[in-house]
Amino acid sequence: MxxxxxxxxxxxxxxxxxxxxxxxxxxxxxxxxxxxxxxxxxxxxxxxxxxxxxxxxxxxxxxxxxxxxxxxxxxxxxxxxxxxxxxxxxxxLPIDISSPDFDKEQIALTLYSHPHKPIKPFLLDQKAFPGVGNYMASEICARAGILPTRLAGDIEADEIEKMKAAMDVVISGAVETKGTTFSGGYRDANGSKGEGVKHLVVFYQYHCQMCLERGKVTKIIKTTMAGRGTYHCPVCQK
Ligand SMILES: [Zn+2]
Structure with missing residues (x-):
């Protein structure tokens, strides 16, 4: 002090x-x-x-x-x-994922320098992806169509572009909805449940919201990776 x-x-x-x-x-x-x-x-x-x-x-x-x-x-x-x-x-402080400098080249560089790491827990590494929280990591994989168990080195260029787009959506969602990111236990600063959960496609969802948009009903699969709850859609993610 x-x-x-x-x-x-x-x-x-x-x-x-x-x-x-x-x-x-x-x-x-x-x-x-x-x-x-x-x-x-x-x-x-x-x-x-x-x-x-x-x-x-x-x-x-x-x-x-x-x-x-x-x-x-x-x-x-x-x-x-x-x-x-x-x-x-x-x-x-490291470059935040919401910074314009955290572009697809930066994502590719980060992924390919740790090729053997499974993508979902790797997204939670704050030195690699500063600012990504647990729900965001599942959501980024889902929106990019990537299974959480895929290895960083196997993610292809077009998928990295989708990851960048997914990060932008997930980050803006967190900001618009009064900062789900900072709401330990998914509460906003007023103590109520964050609005953000409404926009989630897989995290804490029973059915995949991306499938539902196409009129399909797919059950979300919940697993644990590196001790953290992980959600994915077996149809949307490869
Ligand atoms: Zn789906």
């Missing part, structure tokens, strides 16, 4: 890979990494949540006056940084 942020104002909250960045006025930034189980919740009054660790309180008492960081497993990190240290930290 470079300084005590008491009395400072949060002017903007943005995302970079798995980090949330709070821009502060008059100066400085807070960096929050949610770890495995962290989440931020907005509320009218302070939460009685026993795992609430940090509270920001809006003295103007606007609609949602309290922002609380909750982390039952305490794997998250929080840094309060001055502008100079923040710049250094920001420069060291």
């Amino acid at each position: 470079d300084f005590d942020p008491t009395g400072f104002t949060i002017t903007k909250i943005r995302r970079h890979a798995k980090w949330l960045i709070f821009d502060l006025a008059p100066h400085g930034h807070i960096l929050s990494h949610l770890g495995m189980s962290g989440s931020w919740q907005m509320s009218h009054a302070p939460l009685s949540e026993k795992h609430g660790h940090i509270e920001f309180i809006d003295k103007n008492k606007s609609e949602f006056g309290v922002l609380t960081y909750i982390d039952p497993r305490r794997f998250g990190h929080l840094y309060v940084l001055n502008d100079e240290n923040f710049k250094k930290k920001e420069d060291s």
Whole structure:
């Protein structure tokens, strides 16, 4: 902690890979990494949540006056940084998958430098694909028509193009729907279930939503890969 942020104002909250960045006025930034189980919740009054660790309180008492960081497993990190240290930290963060620099060449380079890794768990490697969460990894494979067990080195050029398109859809979905990405347990910051689940084609689905659009009914197959729930359609994905 470079300084005590008491009395400072949060002017903007943005995302970079798995980090949330709070821009502060008059100066400085807070960096929050949610770890495995962290989440931020907005509320009218302070939460009685026993795992609430940090509270920001809006003295103007606007609609949602309290922002609380909750982390039952305490794997998250929080840094309060001055502008100079923040710049250094920001420069060291990997290119986020939502960045224009994360294009199909970057995806190809990443895949072909780890050819023996199964694609779905590999998508969760934050050094390789910063910002991809578990539900996103299943959704990207589904929308790109790739089985989650395929090896990175076997993904073909046209499939990489589909992966890029799928990433764009999944990322924009997460943003439009109030940030499903940051909603540990699929809640948005107001504590309600994220709208994002409505747009999912395989994750947490009983039937493949892509098949349904073509008038076909296909049961989704759920497996576990590297300890994480994985969903795929046996018809749409090869
Ligand atoms: Zn399908």
